[in-house]
Amino acid sequence: MSESGELRVCKKCLLREMTKETYYQNLQDYLEELEPERKSSQELYEKRLERCKECEKLINGLCRACGCYVEMRAAISENKCPCQYW
């Protein structure tokens, strides 16, 4: 947030340049701004994430099979699990 109160968005930052809080907020903003027609239903999203939580490839929110953050991957309905678990 700038001094004037406007939300500032950096489109050129790398993860290593962000605080953890900023990164998490960016993730939430990304999920909220997804086009509704691309978005998984809440039920499908939760089902996918439950499966990820049981998966040996999930480490710190990251899928070691594809390199994606699973919360982002699962949010888009057309995406698939690289190991075909969902």
Ligand code: SF4
């Ligand atoms: S996307 Fe698939 S392979 Fe990756 S963590 Fe989730 S269930 Fe496991």
